[in-house]
Amino acid sequence: MTDAWLIKNAELVNENKRWKADVRIRDGKIATIAQGLVKERDEEVIDASGLLLLPGMIDDQVHFREPGLTQKADIAHESAACAAGGITSFMEMPNTKPPALDRESLENKYTIAAGSSVVNYAFYMGASNDNLEAIRSLDPKAAPGVKVFMGASTGNMLVDNPETLDGIFRDTPVPIITHCEDTPMIDANLAKAHEKYGEDIPAWEHPHIRSREACIKSTRLAISLAKKHNTRLHVLHISTADELALFEPGPIEGKRITAETCVHFLHFGGKADYDEKGFLIKCNPAIKDEADRDAITKALAEGRLDVLATDHAPHLLEEKAQKYDKAPSGLPLVQFALQAALERVTEGKLTLERVVETVCHNPAKLFSVEHRGFLREGYSADLVLVDPNKKHTVTREEVLSKCGWSPFEGTTFSSSIAATFVNGKRVWDGKTVDKSNRGERLTFDR
Missing domain, CATH: 3.20.20.140 (Metal-dependent hydrolases)
Structure with missing residues (x-):
């Protein structure tokens, strides 16, 4: 699984700003945020034209049983x-x-x-x-x-x-x-x-x-x-x-x-x-x-x-x-x-x-989470690409939770999740989850 990525032409949303830029991911981190970046070495390139690039969501309340x-x-x-x-x-x-x-x-x-x-x-x-x-x-x-x-x-x-x-x-x-x-x-x-x-x-x-x-x-x-x-x-x-x-x-x-x-x-x-x-x-x-x-x-x-x-x-x-x-x-x-x-x-x-x-x-x-929650150079590359124009109707068959159902079944959302990156690894490509990936324990600056 590569962790060398170049995301091109995305619309970044971060800290109350929206702008077009490219994002380079190296060694699990956001290495560079700039316009006009050129592919280097073994990078895999994603053309994110028309997509939104957000920091990964941090869910502060779940019950995983x-x-x-x-x-x-x-x-x-x-x-x-x-x-x-x-x-x-x-x-x-x-x-x-x-x-x-x-x-x-x-x-x-x-x-x-x-x-x-x-x-x-x-x-x-x-x-x-x-x-x-x-x-x-x-x-x-x-x-x-x-x-x-x-x-x-x-x-x-x-x-x-x-x-x-x-x-x-x-x-x-x-x-x-x-x-x-x-x-x-x-x-x-x-x-x-x-x-x-x-x-x-x-x-x-x-x-x-x-x-x-x-x-x-x-x-x-x-x-x-x-x-x-x-x-x-x-x-x-x-x-x-x-x-x-x-x-x-x-x-x-x-x-x-x-x-x-x-x-x-x-x-x-x-x-x-x-x-x-x-x-x-x-x-x-x-x-x-x-x-x-x-x-x-x-x-x-x-x-x-x-x-x-x-x-x-x-x-x-x-x-x-x-x-x-x-x-x-x-x-x-x-x-x-x-x-x-x-x-x-x-x-x-x-x-x-x-x-x-x-x-x-x-x-x-x-919660003073260290180096996550923002699109910043040097921060962990926890990222989400959203397609704001690709509608998605929820079906029971696609539910990944072990219980096998969702209260949103039959709901048509206006957007879709095109890709998810965790520590620089692409764990969701819009169709399947890479279940071989392992996340990291969150650390707190206290």
Whole structure:
């Protein structure tokens, strides 16, 4: 596999600028960005006329299910789906089996990824009611952050002890990322839904059970703790218009509290989508209304929300086909996430420059990722070529995630992913993934 490339005639999108240039890739790095570059030695040339060249997407929130839940997904399959979708680096959640609640379980996941991940990788340490000492002793370079479930979760991953929660926010050596929903409120709403519907709770009741009020209450608590201790806090998957006022607009530099939303919150919304997709779009926090979708998109555009990610969380179709209580929450999203984001550009709701900022630059800045997330000479050659004029209709047959389905099936996107490069290697050529490639462990400048 060559790593000597010359990409000619591309339109580069980087740091709020767009311009035509050539890019030379050598030894896994971006060697030169200039106009009129001439082929050297053993370089393979790509004529990228009419194509956009972006930094590779850094997805700061995925669930790849390994170890322990590999019937649903694994790092090999999901990282291949990342490559096909233009995601060159991922940060994976700790709620596997066993959960990553200590250094040993965390490093085990890095070992698995080193042998199987097509793209670059990092893993969060999780928080529980009884691992505060492990968090205090965490090497800041070992993980992008500590994940705190401040709402409903599975296993030992829900932190509901107020003293422990305060200690985590006080003593963490890395950014805290939070899932914010209030469990008692959700439980009360679920009981009311059972009274009304019995076991046959319809999909469109999900945003009423996992309500906006449950999100707001928990998000307020996280922000209050962060302000109390001056903690670097990143609130995940904002799903309601109501939470937006809790965050400040503007550039990410200098913010101590930031927020992320996800591609499905920009794409789906309202009862009609629940009627069509059913539990396929059941996720936590829940997809809310059309008005929430529009407000979230606007907040992302104006910089009130800082990062756009996936919360990729695969489940098997037979699991999704069960009734409400048993149908698990989560969607497989990485393979088509960038295309879904670019649809908002086509609609005029986001600029291309802002999409690149929220999926590439800001995750790199937020987590202090070294030498990635930008088109800069000397940086790792994690790149994506996008054909903005080649439409693509999603089919089940092309899904690379192990679960074998996508909520975007039947959707026609205006753009296609023409090629993906990871550390200078072309891992996606528009048709197939080079599964022999191995990504690198992300490093953090801390």
